[in-house]
Ligand SMILES: NC(=O)C1=CN([C@@H]2O[C@H](COP(=O)(O)OP(=O)(O)OC[C@H]3O[C@@H](n4cnc5c(N)ncnc54)[C@H](OP(=O)(O)O)[C@@H]3O)[C@@H](O)[C@H]2O)[C@@H](O)CC1
């Protein structure tokens with residue numbers, strides 16, 4: 536065979552990962568410094584919850600809390616405030632009806648390491664469009680002042696972006712920010728302007744194309760979610776999450792994921808770790824929590840069933856205090 540005429544096929548390498556593997560490699564959330572305070576663990580700002588979709592933004596906010604965010608705020612329709620607070624008073628809920636009302640919550644205090652989670656229940660109507668437009672315009676302004684913004688774009692934020700790629704009036708460029716997008720296959724198809732079947736037929740290529748097209752990190756959800764993004768050397772990396780089960784095919788699971796991704800990104804940013812590492816950990820923790828939560832059966836698994844398990848498995852475990860003391864006594868003796 537004439538080797539000069541043999542085409543080299545650059546097939547991307549996909550590495551299998553799981554919560555267990557991350558745990559073994561010490562890649563969970565690290566133990567907190569004994570003197571740490573809430574400001575050290577990031578501030579997640581969820582934006583979403585139009586009429587009819589109140590639960591989505593609430594679930595994302597709750598997931599951010601159990602995933603270790605120091606502070607969680609949620610900007611949603613004013614009608615949802617009392618329901619949110621009665622379910623979860625730890626969330627700082629603000630009622631907003633327009634982009635103008637949202638803007639001060641995005642600007643916030645830059646020292647708070649605010650990460651925006653935009654999209655859960657955002658809807659595709661004027662409310663969602665104006666909020667997304669405001670978020671993207673604010674990101675552009677941060678860019679002008681040399682600041683990077685952490686953002687998770689999920690659900691309807693992706694649907695709106697697919698329908699109106701020039702929603703801010705200019706091309707979207709996320710390359711100077713820490714942006715993670717979390718499309719399910721149908722959302723990925725809309726972003727790439729292809730069919731859902733085409734995405735599913737070559738998920739690796741779809742994830743890779745999304746990374747290039749939006750200069751961001753991607754979690755392409757579904758069985759064996761793919762995590763794709765550039766590492767600190769600018770090399771494309773692809774991972775396949777082996778955790779998860781079909782019990783996760785129920786409404787709200789993606790909303791919980793977006794909150795977890797936001798919280799991990801907020802905490803990893805403080806530690807100087809990459810959005811790609813944050814996406815890997817959040818995806819594996821979310822799926823593994825679903826595996827733990829479905830030991831009694833997959834059908835009927837609720838998205839909120841994952842919350843206590845996310846909390847239990849997201850952080851490196853403390854060594855039991857008793858055994859440390861015992862060991863110390865023995866050594867001193
Ligand atoms: N409690 C709440 O408040 C909840 C609120 N939610 C909020 O609702 C909003 C809309 O989100 P959404 O995902 O339901 O709408 P959308 O993207 O149009 O998907 C619909 C169609 O897309 C397809 N499809 C979907 N997934 C697929 C997959 N994995 N693989 C392949 N195809 C898939 C499928 O099409 P089909 O296959 O039926 O033709 C499906 O019928 C959003 O803001 C979200 O946050 C929800 O999270 C639920 C809980």
Ligand SMILES: Nc1ncnc2c1ncn2[C@@H]1O[C@H](COP(=O)(O)OP(=O)(O)O)[C@@H](O)[C@H]1O
Pocket residue numbers: 690718719756757758759760778779780781782783784785786787788789790791792
């Ligand atoms: N069969 C499956 N196996 C493993 N994970 C799944 C399966 N079905 C769904 N999931 C996971 O559940 C979540 C569903 O997210 P999404 O479709 O956005 O739901 P929603 O819009 O209702 O919140 C994703 O994390 C996805 O990877």
